Amino acid sequence: MNRRKFFFLSSSTAGAILLSQCSSATTKQAQSEKLRLSSRRLSSQGGQLDIALNAGYGDINLAGRQAQLYSYNGQVPGPVLEAQPGDSVRIQFSNNLPEATNLHYHGLHVSPTGNADNVFLEIPSGEQLTYEFTIPQNHPAGTFWYHPHLHGLVAKQVSWGMGGLFIVRGELDQIPEIEAAQEELLVIQDFGLDSGGQVITPHPMEQMHGREGQLITINGKVNPTLSIPSGGLLRLRIANASPSRFYRLSLEEHPFYLIATEGGSISEPVEQQELLLTPGQRVEVLVPGEREPGEYRLLNQPYNRGSMGMMGGGMMGRGMMGRGMMGRGRMGRGQTNDSGNVEVLATLRYNGQVEPLPLPKRLIPVDALPEPETTRRFTFSHGMAPGQGMVFLINGKTFDHQRIDTQVQLNTVEDWELVNTGMMDHPIHLHTNHFQVIDRNGQPEPYRAWRDTVLVPVGGTVRIRVRFTDFPGKTVYHCHILDHEDLGMMGTIEMLS
Ligand code: C2O
Ligand code: CU
Ligand code: CU
Numbered sequence: 016m017n018r019r020k021f022f023f024l025s026s027s028t029a030g031a032i033l034l035s036q037c038s039s040a041t042t043k044q045a046q047s048e049k050l051r052l053s054s055r056r057l058s059s060q061g062g063q064l065d066i067a068l069n070a071g072y073g074d075i076n077l078a079g080r081q082a083q084l085y086s087y088n089g090q091v092p093g094p095v096l097e098a099q100p101g102d103s104v105r106i107q108f109s110n111n112l113p114e115a116t117n118l119h120y121h122g123l124h125v126s127p128t129g130n131a132d133n134v135f136l137e138i139p140s141g142e143q144l145t146y147e148f149t150i151p152q153n154h155p156a157g158t159f160w161y162h163p164h165l166h167g168l169v170a171k172q173v174s175w176g177m178g179g180l181f182i183v184r185g186e187l188d189q190i191p192e193i194e195a196a197q198e199e200l201l202v203i204q205d206f207g208l209d210s211g212g213q214v215i216t217p218h219p220m221e222q223m224h225g226r227e228g229q230l231i232t233i234n235g236k237v238n239p240t241l242s243i244p245s246g247g248l249l250r251l252r253i254a255n256a257s258p259s260r261f262y263r264l265s266l267e268e269h270p271f272y273l274i275a276t277e278g279g280s281i282s283e284p285v286e287q288q289e290l291l292l293t294p295g296q297r298v299e300v301l302v303p304g305e306r307e308p309g310e311y312r313l314l315n316q317p318y319n320r321g322s323m324g325m326m327g328g329g330m331m332g333r334g335m336m337g338r339g340m341m342g343r344g345r346m347g348r349g350q351t352n353d354s355g356n357v358e359v360l361a362t363l364r365y366n367g368q369v370e371p372l373p374l375p376k377r378l379i380p381v382d383a384l385p386e387p388e389t390t391r392r393f394t395f396s397h398g399m400a401p402g403q404g405m406v407f408l409i410n411g412k413t414f415d416h417q418r419i420d421t422q423v424q425l426n427t428v429e430d431w432e433l434v435n436t437g438m439m440d441h442p443i444h445l446h447t448n449h450f451q452v453i454d455r456n457g458q459p460e461p462y463r464a465w466r467d468t469v470l471v472p473v474g475g476t477v478r479i480r481v482r483f484t485d486f487p488g489k490t491v492y493h494c495h496i497l498d499h500e501d502l503g504m505m506g507t508i509e510m511l512s
Contacts, residue, residue, distance in 0.1 A: 051234075055093075055179075056095045057094050057095065057096050059104075067107045067109070068088060068093070068107070070112050071086060072086075072112055078232050078236055080212060081212045082206065082212040084175050085177050091235050092204060095181075096180070098184075100153065101152040103147070105145060105146070108138065110140055117133075117137055118163065121160050121295060124448065125447075128486070128489070129147075131148035132447070154185070155185065155186075156279055157299075158275065159181040170222070170500070174205075174226055174258045178204070180200055180202060192248070193274070196249060199241055201253045203256060203292070206232065207226065224259070225497070226259055226498055238359050239361050242363075243365060244369045245368040246372065248301055248372040249301065252297065252298075252299050253300070258496070261440075262291070263291050263292075264291075264316075265314050266302065266311055267311040268306050269306060270286050270288055271286070271290055271298075272285070273285045275297075276464040277295075277296055277466045282377070283376065283378055284375065287300070295467075295495035301375075304365060310363065312361075313363065315357065321472075389430075390429065393431060393492075395409060395435045397438070406502060409505070409506045412506070413504075419508075420506035421509070423483050425487055425511065432476055432478050435472060436474075438473060440471070441496065442470045443492065443493070444492060445481065446492065449481070450480060450481035451480050466479075489510075490508055493505035
């Protein structure tokens, strides 16, 4: 990174520190910092994905330094699991963490019961469990991911490094233009580390806002390099695997052509200048190499997701405002992305030349769902509970795994109105079944897409439509700011056959 760009970007001291860190990392490592996660790929063979995953705690090389993290198979991010529709999956999971954990397969349409995608399982420290499920024959191709889901520990364990991609390859991957594109996987994580490489325990106020770390990595690296030949086509699968941070991505002088959202392909590519990725969300985009050869930065633009600070004189007593929120308090540190800095997450470098590759015109059709049989309303808010402090609520209640909040009938269609009456944005996620966004604040969604997570901004109402299919049983929906989920913003849903 040259000096001009460096100064252009340092709009504050915090930004300057961040950027001086990544500029030194860039010059040293630019050559070797390839993004590739392919060496970490564990793929299915003959219809079987049969692997061992070991959750452990120890030294990890992260962005050129040692950090003490939680990981899967000693890797941050974890290995890339890859399967096809119809495959059976068998994961021999060992928990070598000093605490309990479990696994969730975020976005997969598989059974939420038994030893499948069951978030109510708890695997104590030192124990093992074999997860087993089948990916349906008609499962969409897409970019999914796995991470721990033990209520109360999710934000911690994800912020300590746990998470990995789960890719289902299918129809979308067979479209010739997409097959010809060069695929790169981008897992974005953030870490709050002290000088010894230990993860910093967030202040309670930071937790309420949703913890954010100052070190942002893609595939465990700071500002890695992606290369593209002139005329080439890059296919990026991007996952936000951070506990709370939003990423508002743009690539200098290059639009993104969106081809897939969380639930897989959209009907045709949609040109976007920016991609807003909330925690839990994934996108797939195509980037044509059609600019002057050179280097272009993948930037993270500021985004204000609301804050506890806004609650100052309101629901919070003055007594709770204290030092933590003021001055150099941790609250301030936790909001860098809210405070106007642009950060460089990766660099795209032109390298070589190929015959220009075209963009696909059509992808996989996304059919409209029929009109709903039932409409429900979910209100997301927060408040004070005696003896508990701040709690996060859905329809006025905090999570209770023994209570059934929502009962639905398999093979019916429902509309859910998601209403945010709080002071912070909430990205809302539903397990097991994908949904379509119908409208946001009454504005019809511009294109149809399958999703599993949708942003419900402060004061906003989002209407989603979902058909419950295939799998009876109990699972959850929740805010994917994982601290909010751990602090109660989660409900249970039972799907009845
Ligand atoms: Cu990504 Cu319920 O989780
Ligand atoms: Cu999930
Ligand atoms: Cu939230």
